Structure formats: structure tokens, C-alpha cells
Amino acid sequence: MAADTQCSFQSFHSTVNCSNLDTFYPVNSFPTSLSTILLTESGLLFTKFTESFIICQSHLNELQEQNRLRKKSKCCGIPLHLSSHNLKNKKRSGKLKADRYLTSQQVEEISKKYGSVLPVGTPICTSCRGKIFRDSLSNSDVNQSVEVVPSRIEDPLQQQTESSDGFFLRPRPDHSYEYYENAHDSNVSSQETQQSQNSQASEASVANIDRLGKLNEFLQACNTSPVKKIREPLSDSSERTQRRYTEKANECLSLLLETMCPGEAKKHAKEFGVGAPVAKEKQTRGRVDDAKLEHFLDFITSSHVIKDLPLGEKTLTLSSGELIQTPYVIRCLAPATIVKQYSRICEEENFNAIGESTMYKILSECSAAVRKSVEGVDYYVAEAGEAFRELENIVNQIPMNNDGKETIENLLKAKHYLKTDYKMHVRTSSTIADHCFVHALSQTGSVFFEDQCPHDHIHQCPQCYQLEHTLSTILTKTADVGWDNPEAYLFKVEKSVNAIKELKSHILRTKVQDSARADITGNLKEGEMFLVADWAMKFLPRKFREGQTDWFGKRGINWHITVCATKKDGNFILDTYVHILDAQTPQDSQLTAVLIADTVKDMVNRKNINKVHIWSDNAGCYKSTFTIYALYQELPNLIKSYNFCEAQDGKGPCDRKASHIKAAIKRHVNEGNDVLNASAMKRAIDLQQKGKYRVKVVTPVIDADAEKIHVKPIPNISTLSNFEFSSDGLKVWRAYKVGPGKLIPWKNNAVTCLQLNVVHTWSSDVIPDILPPDDESEAHDESTQPAFKRRKTSDHVFNCSNDDCDRSFNTMTSLDNHLLLGNCNVHVEKKVVDRCKVMYNNKLQTINAITIQSDDLEKENTTDVPEERGWALKVKKPKVLFTEAQKQYLSEKFNIGKVTGNKEDPAKVSRDMPYILKDGQKRFTREHFLTTSQVASYFSRLALKDRRNDIQDQNDFTAASADKKLFGLKKKVLSHV
Incomplete structure (x- = not known):
């Protein structure tokens, strides 16, 4: 280049010093990508006037470095007037993280739409990209990382240019080119200066062509005073100058809007008022087609997803606030599985399904219970559940035509009835043999355990009859089918039928034995005590930091929990006793009896107790002859009764107290302590519970030389449930309040009790739990008539753990009171009578056999073969000798x-x-x-x-x-x- 050549970029980047000694290059001699970067870094595009630009080495290095640093930035570099950033919630000064860079094609598109030239390689975020290129006419994906650089525009009417990858692109008209052409036509002197590259002023005019003059021409046409160029930054000007320019800017905007939309301001002032904002109407978009919605609802309400009858009702709230009642169904599939299966079905049927997010939203709003696996459930319930599934599988294999479907529906109804309404139907006196527990629990021919009902059992429960009829039908049909191995199928059916009948008997016995606890607690007076005892699961020692070698092969610590309930001023007071064994000892009847006696003696010393009633489960250490005799020997004038719950139904307050204590010990360990023995366990409970429980560490003293005293066992003690102590003897019953009972006189009942070696005695500053009366908002209705469930408010957050009970409470102590007393409010499931027009509810209502059974407890239908007397008694299974x-x-x-x-x-x-x-x-x-x-x-x-x-x-x-x-x-x- 000649020595007098000047750099065309000096006026745009004056901070870079260039001299005639530098090397100069024509911009059009560089590759297209580099020349585009150099021009856009200076705010320019390819035009007729920029194709002859030259650049020095200094500016070339500076602009390349500037572009490299720009691409290195991780924040979005789009200016605020073009970006969509939320300035109120600033992140990185209002900018979001960038995930793409602007290409030359995108830079050109931004220039055409907004009149701003951004450098190639400017970082851009997803939000800004969606806003800027939303209305783009280009069909190419702006998210692609491949950069397509157009060739220089020699002619605005050029039809096609071929890109480097072989694609033909049709460029859009270059508005900047047109702008410069108009400027050239209107000002000859400006055109001459633009064509001369010896003047830096002419180069500046290329980028800024007297826009202020054009603005003043516009203002003059609108009969408005012109605008003068400010000579210093606006922020450094006086307040008066800033105010004047602000008012002038608003005036210019108003004139521009009036020119573009004449008369709109007057129209707005007439309709909404001067300067009043337009009220935005909230519009709800309904994108889901009703046909697609109905197709999905058909699937989630089909028998493939819902395989059981509903358990009660559920309230759904519409957006208008309207409440609708729908059956509370049980889905056997998780939401993810439902969506996956439905999508696969739509693919097979070539049906355009709704989106997955919409499916999950529908499943969440139209909620239902999801069937889950449960461990440690009632043995009778588990066996009966397996029996119902086994019978359903067998019925599906029997060729019964339409009768098979009806039989399966009857099985589901029977299962639902046993889980819900049957327990409510059981009465002390009923003309239905299946509901009268005096008839069901009377031992035929026994003068001690039999009562005569003052009525005849001439009526029949339709649900109980349907259960018996369905089971007998399945048994008959199975015997008639020509199986390959008929004995195997008959054995399965007979076993399943017996399991279902055992569940029915178990439910009746549970209801009767619960009434024993309710009667005792309901009639408890001051000076009397109700005691619940249970062995807790062994506690495994824990360290704050425990290695793998210490974690394996642990020996658990035995501990026994006793909850004592007394009454004072109408409130129940709970005292919780914990005995921790300091040695590995068996949990037998000898140890259990002495622990219960130790608790009672301490309560007698602390309070004026004159009567004691004991309640426990059917474990062998409790229901044994030694335990009964030892308690009477240790507490001769105190113990009045000992009642046992129904087998497999022994969850009570001791289990809940054990969970609280375990949580307290865990908190103690998390604070950096180790609990490795009984003493450390007591220390953890005392520190965390602050004297809430009376904890004692003991070791039983076993005398190996003591003579073993043989006591005559109580006959058939495993079949007995209720014991009453008196000076005349021990009166026993097989079922509560059924028969006069059998009196066993005190004869040869002396036993040798263990002695306890106290390692750590209990604390003296124990604060018992005071349980206030029930805090329900309405009085508890003891009526046997079915009642509608009250809608739970946000205050009543503690619900009874019994699925059949509908009571809820404000505090945890009130719930403990309720669970201890056992006064559950069991209602018959209600029939769904309200038919709603909501699509989901309609689908649920139309499911086959979805209607819940009627509330009628009795139906006047004489039965020829009523249930035999004593059908619900627990039968001791005979000993079977294997061949x-x-x-x-x-x-x-x-x-x-x-x-x-x-x-x-x-x-x-x-x-x-x-x-x-x-x-x-x-x-x-x-x-x-x-x-x-x-x-x-x-x-x-x-x-x-x-x-x-x-x-x-x-x-x-x-x-x-x-x-x-x-x-x-x-x-x-x-x-x-």
C-alpha cells in the first residue's frame, strides 16, 4: 500500500493508534468470515461503500482480539433494548447464561428488523433467541451451530448466492444499502465525501448520516421546534437540561405514534380515558381436544387400571370453586406406567395422543389411591387378599361366558364389603346370623361360653349371602371342569375359600374385643388404671461414626414399654414406663410378669391406685398360665382384669411410644454420641425427652438352684380372651360378654417370680402426658346410624390410623387419646347419588360395578340355612401327623x-x-x-x-x-x- 494510505477504521476505533508505517490490507481480500467480523465489530455491514475499506495491522489485531474475548464471555451479550431479560430478578447484572453465538446471517436479520448491527459471535441466550427470531421468515434452525456466511452483496437484486456447503441461499434486501442510497440522492455533498476515502469525516458520515437533521425535518413538517444536539453526556447535564430533553423525547414519540396511527389517541381517551391503561382480559387457552381427553379418560377409568371397587368418596374442586363428589377409586398402576402404556396404545392405534405433561397433570388433578405393597400386615388380611387373587385367576380359566365376568364382579364386591362395611354391621343383637356376635361366638353345648339370643335369625344380609353364594358357585364350577389335575385346583379353591371365611371371623372377633377396651376406658374412674404392655423390637446399638466391621453381627438390646392411663378431673393422664435389660435374657413369661408388676407397684407408690386393668397382645409371654398366676400373686388386691386383643390386631400406644423413643435416640446419636449399651440408651432418652418417660435399667437375677414349681396349666388358654380376677378364683371367657364365664379356683397357683437387679433407676422428675378431651369441632356422634363425613379443615391435620374411622384432631395428644381409648367412629360407606357433568366423574360413574353397596343393613329374606352357632370362634387346629x-x-x-x-x-x-x-x-x-x-x-x-x-x-x-x-x-x- 502507498505511504499516504489511511486506515478506514480509525474513525470507529480511535483508541487504537495506527500510522503510515503499518501494513494495510483491503478488507475484501480477507476470507468472508473474517471480513464480516471486522465490519460488524465496527457496526457495519457489507455494502457498496464498505467493500473498498482498508484496514491496518493494528486495527486488524485489535478487532480480532476483541471478537475473541466476546466469544469467550458466558453471559448473553444482547443489548437491553433487544433482549428479554428480567431486570427485576437480576442474575449476572440482568443477563442470562448464553448457549449460542450470533452468526452473520442472524446479524443481518437483526439489522433488517431492528436497525442495529451486532458483532458476529455475540453470545445469546435461549430467551433472547426466542424473542428476536420468533417471526423470522427463514426456515433454517437458528439453534444450529453451523455458521452460514453470505457473500458480499454486489447488487441488492442479486437472486442467489452459493454457500460454502453447497446450499443456495436467497438473501433478503439490505435495508442499510437502501438507506445509504437515499442519503446519497438527498445530499450531493455528502455523496462526494462518502466517495472520498481521504477524509475521516466522510467515513463517519457513512455510519451516521445526519439522523438529527432528518429528525428535525420531521419535526418541522409537524410544526414543532427542532432538537439541538447535546454536547455532553446526558447524565452529566443539569437537571433542567435533562428534564427538557426528556419532555422533547416524549413529544417526538407522540408525534411519531400520531403519524403512524392517526386518531388512536383520541379514540383511546374516549374509550378508556386520557393516559389510562387498557385493562387486560385474562384468557385461558384450552389446547386439549375433547376427543383426545375423552380417549385418555377412557383408559385411566378402564378395568385395566382400576381393578377394585372404590373406597368412599373424594371431593374435587373446580376452578369456579364448585365441589363435586367422585368415587375414591384405587389405581393398580403408577402414573409413569399409565402414561407409558397409554402412549404405546396410541402408537398402535395411530391415535394422536395428548402431551405427557398434560397426562401427568390430569392424573394429579383427578387423583386416586395407588395400590402399594405393605409389609408386616395382618396375617388374616394377607391370606385373604391372596385368596381373592387366586380365585379370580381360577375363574378366568373356567369357561363361564358372561357368568365369569359377573362372578369376578361379585368377588370384588365381597372383598370391598369385608374391608369396609362388615365391621360396622356387627351388632350385639341382630336378626342376621352373620351380624349377631352373640350367636357367632357362642360355643354350642357349653354352659360357660354360650348365650341364647332373645330373637330368631330370620333375616339375611344381601352382601353376606352374595359372598357365600359366590364362593359356593366357584367351588361347584371348579369341580365340574375337566382339569388336567383336578385335585390341585380343588385344593387351591378350598384353601382360598377357607382363608376368606377366616378373615370374616377375624373381623367379627376384632370388633368384639375392641369393645372390651372401649368399655374399660369409657368407665374408668379416678383411682383406677388401664395398663397396656408390649415388648418393643430390639434396639441395635449405634455409633456416631460406625465402621463396616461394627455394623455387622450386632446383638440387640431388649426393652419393654408399658403405658399407664389414669383419670383426673375428667382428663386422661399417661405415664410411660421403659424397662431396658442390661443383659441378654429371654423375653419369657417370668420376666414379662415381673416387669408389669414392677410398673404397677411404682404407680401405686406415686398415685392412689386401687384397681388395675391390663391389656396386651396374644404373645406367649403374656397369654400364659405363669403370667396370670404371677400377676395375681404379686398384685393380689389390685389387678381386676386382663383382656387380650384379637390375634394379629395388637398395634397400640406402646408401638407409637417406641417410634418416638427411637427418633429421640437417633437425634442423640446425630449429636455426636454413641449408644452401645442399656446405660447409654437410658441417658439418650432422658436427655432428649427431658423426663417425659420413666426409664429403668435392670438385670434379672436367675437362681439356678431354685426348684422348679410345676403349675397346672389353664385349660385351652390359647382360645381364651378375657380374664377377671377375684378372691374366689379366675373367671375366663372365650369372647367378651358371651356366656357367664368359667370360674377357675385359686388352687396350687403359687409360682416363684424373678428378682430384678436395678442398674439405673428411673428419674424422679417425670412429667406425664395430659390428654384433653377430643378437640373435634363437632360433638362426636355415637349413633349407630350412618352419617356423612365432615369435610376436614386445615386445623384437623391428625387423622386416625384406622382406615374405617373418619375422625380427625387438632393435636397429636388428642390423637393419642383417641387411639388409646379405641373409640373409633366407623360409618357405613355412602352411596354416590350426585351425578356431575364433569367428564372424569362421569367416567368413574359408568365403570362396571362401580356403585357402592346400599346402606341397608338388613333385608327381609328368610334363609333356609343360617350360619351355625359359634361359627366365628377361633378353632384350635388339630395336630396333623405327616405320612x-x-x-x-x-x-x-x-x-x-x-x-x-x-x-x-x-x-x-x-x-x-x-x-x-x-x-x-x-x-x-x-x-x-x-x-x-x-x-x-x-x-x-x-x-x-x-x-x-x-x-x-x-x-x-x-x-x-x-x-x-x-x-x-x-x-x-x-x-x-
Whole structure:
């Protein structure tokens, strides 16, 4: 280049010093991508006037470095007047994180739409990209990272240019080019200066072509005073100058708007008022087609998703505030599985489904209970649930045409009835044999455990009749089908039918035994005490920082919990006693009896107690002859009654107290402490609960030389549920208030009780729990008539854990009071009568067999064969002797586990018995099939026998070794004599 050549970029970047000694390059000699970067960094685009620009080495290096640093930034670099950033919630000075960079094509598009030239490589965020390019006419994806750079525009009417990747692009008209052409036509002198590159002023005019003059021409046409250019930054000007320019800017905007939209200001002032904002109407967009919505609702309300009858009602709230009642159904699938299966069905049917987010929203709003797995449930409930599923599978295999579907529906209704309404139907006196517990729990022919009903059982419950009829129908149909192995199917059906009937008897006995606790607590007076005892699950020692070697093979700490309820001034007062055993001792009846007696004696010393009523579960350490006799011996004038709950229904206040104590110990460990023994456990409870519980650490003193006293056992004690103590003897009942009871006189009832060695006694500053009366907003209705559930308010957040009870409370103490007393408010499930027009509710209402059973408790329909007297009594199962074939088969299965290490599953062994062949014949008949519990019990006995043999063999080996050593020593001594 010539020495007098000047850099065209000096006027745009005056901070960079360039001299005639620098090397100069024509801009159009660079690659298109580099020349585009150089021009856009200076606010310019390719035009007729910029194609002859030259640049020095200094400006070339500066602009390249400037662009490199720009691309290095992680924040969005779009100016505020173009961006969509939320300035009220600033992040990184109002800018968001960028995820793309502007390409030359995008820079050109921004210039056409907004008149601003941004440098190529400017970082841009997702939000700004969506705002700026929302109305783009280009079909290319702006999110692509491939940069397409257009060729220089030689002619605004150029039709096509070929890109580097082979695609033909049709460029849009260059508005900047047109702008400069108009400026050239209107001002000849300006055109001459633009064509001359020897003047820096001419180069500045290319970028800024007297816009202030054009504005003043516009203002003059509007008969408004012109605007003068301010000579200093506006922020540094005086307040008066700032105010004047602000007013002038508003005036210019008003004139511009009036020119573009004439008469709109007057129209707005007439309709809304001068300067008044336009009220925005809230519009709700409904994008979901009704046909698609109905298709999805058909699926989620089908029998594939809902496989059980509804449990009560659920209230749905519409956006208008209207409340609608819908059946509270149970879905057997999780929401994610429902969405996945529905999407697959729509693909198979070529149906355009709604979006997944909409599906999840519908499932959330139209909520339902989801069936879940539960561990440690009632044995009767678990067996009956498996029985219903087994019967349903068998019915599906029987060719019954339409009768099969009806039978399955009847099974679901029967299952629902036993889970909900049956417990409410049970009465002390009823003309229905299935509901009268005096009739159901009277032992026929017994003068002690039988009561005569003052009425005849001439009526029949439609639900109970339907249950019996359905079970007998399935049994008959199964026997008529020509199965490959009919005995196996008959065994399954008979086993399932017996399990369902056992559940029905269990529910009735539970209701009766709960009434015993309710009667005691309801009539409790001052000076009397109601005591609930239970062994807690062994506590495993814990360290604040515990290694893997310490975590395995722990020995649990035994602890026993007793909750004592007394009454004072109409309020129940709870005292909780905790006995922690400092040694590994068996939880037998001897230890249990002395712990209960120790608790009662302490309560007598602290309070004026003259009567004690005890309640516990059916564990062997409680329901034993030794425990009964030991308690009467230790508390002769105090203990009045001992009542046992129904088997598998023993959850009570002790379990809840145990969970609270475990949580307190966990908090203590989290504070950096170790709980490794009984003393540390007591210290943790005392520190965390601040004297709320009376905790004592004891060790039982076992006298090995004491003579064992043989006490005559109470006959059939496992079948007895209620015991009453008196000076004449012990009166027992099989069921509460059924029969006069049997009196067992006190004879040869002396026992030897254990002594307790106290390691740490309980604290003296114990604060008992005072339970106020129920805090429900309305009085508790004790009527037996069904009532509608009250809608729970936000205040009543503690609900009864009993699924059949609808009571709720404000405080946890009130809930504890309710659970201790057992005064649950059980209502019959209500029938859905309100038909709503909401689509989801309509679908639920139209499901087959979805209507809940009627509330009528009795139906005048004479039954020819009523339930036998005493049908709900617990029957002691007779001892079954295994045959040699059964023993041989079970031993073979057991030995497989011993040899291979893969133990046989008792359930699988039981299922395989009907199909085992021997010499081409069935190895066992239906009478010799064994249940899972029988197989598991036999395996347990074999394992115990093996352990004993191992111990005996070890003892024999030890004795033989000792004999051999003694013989050798004797021989050695004799040799020296």
C-alpha cells in the first residue's frame, strides 16, 4: 500500500493508534468470515461503500482480539433494548447464561428488523433467541451451530448466492444499502465525501448520516421546534437540561405514534380515558381436544387400571370453586406406567395422543389411591387378599361366558364389603346370623361360653349371602371342569375359600374385643388404671461414626414399654414406663410378669391406685398360665382384669411410644454420641425427652438352684380372651360378654417370680402426658346410624390410623387419646347419588360395578340355612401327623438346600406337591397336600435337629479327646513306676 494510505477504521476505533508505517490490507481480500467480523465489530455491514475499506495491522489485531474475548464471555451479550431479560430478578447484572453465538446471517436479520448491527459471535441466550427470531421468515434452525456466511452483496437484486456447503441461499434486501442510497440522492455533498476515502469525516458520515437533521425535518413538517444536539453526556447535564430533553423525547414519540396511527389517541381517551391503561382480559387457552381427553379418560377409568371397587368418596374442586363428589377409586398402576402404556396404545392405534405433561397433570388433578405393597400386615388380611387373587385367576380359566365376568364382579364386591362395611354391621343383637356376635361366638353345648339370643335369625344380609353364594358357585364350577389335575385346583379353591371365611371371623372377633377396651376406658374412674404392655423390637446399638466391621453381627438390646392411663378431673393422664435389660435374657413369661408388676407397684407408690386393668397382645409371654398366676400373686388386691386383643390386631400406644423413643435416640446419636449399651440408651432418652418417660435399667437375677414349681396349666388358654380376677378364683371367657364365664379356683397357683437387679433407676422428675378431651369441632356422634363425613379443615391435620374411622384432631395428644381409648367412629360407606357433568366423574360413574353397596343393613329374606352357632370362634387346629411319603419328600427338598446351598422356598414346595409324579402316578392326593406354613414349620424342625446333632457331635469329640489325653497321661505315669 502507498505511504499516504489511511486506515478506514480509525474513525470507529480511535483508541487504537495506527500510522503510515503499518501494513494495510483491503478488507475484501480477507476470507468472508473474517471480513464480516471486522465490519460488524465496527457496526457495519457489507455494502457498496464498505467493500473498498482498508484496514491496518493494528486495527486488524485489535478487532480480532476483541471478537475473541466476546466469544469467550458466558453471559448473553444482547443489548437491553433487544433482549428479554428480567431486570427485576437480576442474575449476572440482568443477563442470562448464553448457549449460542450470533452468526452473520442472524446479524443481518437483526439489522433488517431492528436497525442495529451486532458483532458476529455475540453470545445469546435461549430467551433472547426466542424473542428476536420468533417471526423470522427463514426456515433454517437458528439453534444450529453451523455458521452460514453470505457473500458480499454486489447488487441488492442479486437472486442467489452459493454457500460454502453447497446450499443456495436467497438473501433478503439490505435495508442499510437502501438507506445509504437515499442519503446519497438527498445530499450531493455528502455523496462526494462518502466517495472520498481521504477524509475521516466522510467515513463517519457513512455510519451516521445526519439522523438529527432528518429528525428535525420531521419535526418541522409537524410544526414543532427542532432538537439541538447535546454536547455532553446526558447524565452529566443539569437537571433542567435533562428534564427538557426528556419532555422533547416524549413529544417526538407522540408525534411519531400520531403519524403512524392517526386518531388512536383520541379514540383511546374516549374509550378508556386520557393516559389510562387498557385493562387486560385474562384468557385461558384450552389446547386439549375433547376427543383426545375423552380417549385418555377412557383408559385411566378402564378395568385395566382400576381393578377394585372404590373406597368412599373424594371431593374435587373446580376452578369456579364448585365441589363435586367422585368415587375414591384405587389405581393398580403408577402414573409413569399409565402414561407409558397409554402412549404405546396410541402408537398402535395411530391415535394422536395428548402431551405427557398434560397426562401427568390430569392424573394429579383427578387423583386416586395407588395400590402399594405393605409389609408386616395382618396375617388374616394377607391370606385373604391372596385368596381373592387366586380365585379370580381360577375363574378366568373356567369357561363361564358372561357368568365369569359377573362372578369376578361379585368377588370384588365381597372383598370391598369385608374391608369396609362388615365391621360396622356387627351388632350385639341382630336378626342376621352373620351380624349377631352373640350367636357367632357362642360355643354350642357349653354352659360357660354360650348365650341364647332373645330373637330368631330370620333375616339375611344381601352382601353376606352374595359372598357365600359366590364362593359356593366357584367351588361347584371348579369341580365340574375337566382339569388336567383336578385335585390341585380343588385344593387351591378350598384353601382360598377357607382363608376368606377366616378373615370374616377375624373381623367379627376384632370388633368384639375392641369393645372390651372401649368399655374399660369409657368407665374408668379416678383411682383406677388401664395398663397396656408390649415388648418393643430390639434396639441395635449405634455409633456416631460406625465402621463396616461394627455394623455387622450386632446383638440387640431388649426393652419393654408399658403405658399407664389414669383419670383426673375428667382428663386422661399417661405415664410411660421403659424397662431396658442390661443383659441378654429371654423375653419369657417370668420376666414379662415381673416387669408389669414392677410398673404397677411404682404407680401405686406415686398415685392412689386401687384397681388395675391390663391389656396386651396374644404373645406367649403374656397369654400364659405363669403370667396370670404371677400377676395375681404379686398384685393380689389390685389387678381386676386382663383382656387380650384379637390375634394379629395388637398395634397400640406402646408401638407409637417406641417410634418416638427411637427418633429421640437417633437425634442423640446425630449429636455426636454413641449408644452401645442399656446405660447409654437410658441417658439418650432422658436427655432428649427431658423426663417425659420413666426409664429403668435392670438385670434379672436367675437362681439356678431354685426348684422348679410345676403349675397346672389353664385349660385351652390359647382360645381364651378375657380374664377377671377375684378372691374366689379366675373367671375366663372365650369372647367378651358371651356366656357367664368359667370360674377357675385359686388352687396350687403359687409360682416363684424373678428378682430384678436395678442398674439405673428411673428419674424422679417425670412429667406425664395430659390428654384433653377430643378437640373435634363437632360433638362426636355415637349413633349407630350412618352419617356423612365432615369435610376436614386445615386445623384437623391428625387423622386416625384406622382406615374405617373418619375422625380427625387438632393435636397429636388428642390423637393419642383417641387411639388409646379405641373409640373409633366407623360409618357405613355412602352411596354416590350426585351425578356431575364433569367428564372424569362421569367416567368413574359408568365403570362396571362401580356403585357402592346400599346402606341397608338388613333385608327381609328368610334363609333356609343360617350360619351355625359359634361359627366365628377361633378353632384350635388339630395336630396333623405327616405320612412317610410327605416326610420323605420334604426331607429331599431340605437336603437340596444343605448340599447345594440354594434353599428351597416353602411356598414353591407347597405349589409343586400336586404335580409331583412317581412311577407315572401322582405322588400325593388332595388330602396329603401341605400348605406353605406346614412346609416351613417342618423345615424349621429339621434345621433345629441338625444344629442339635452338630452340638452333640462336638461334645462327643471333646469327650473323646479328653479321654485320649487322660489315657496317654496314665500310661506315661505307669511307665515310670
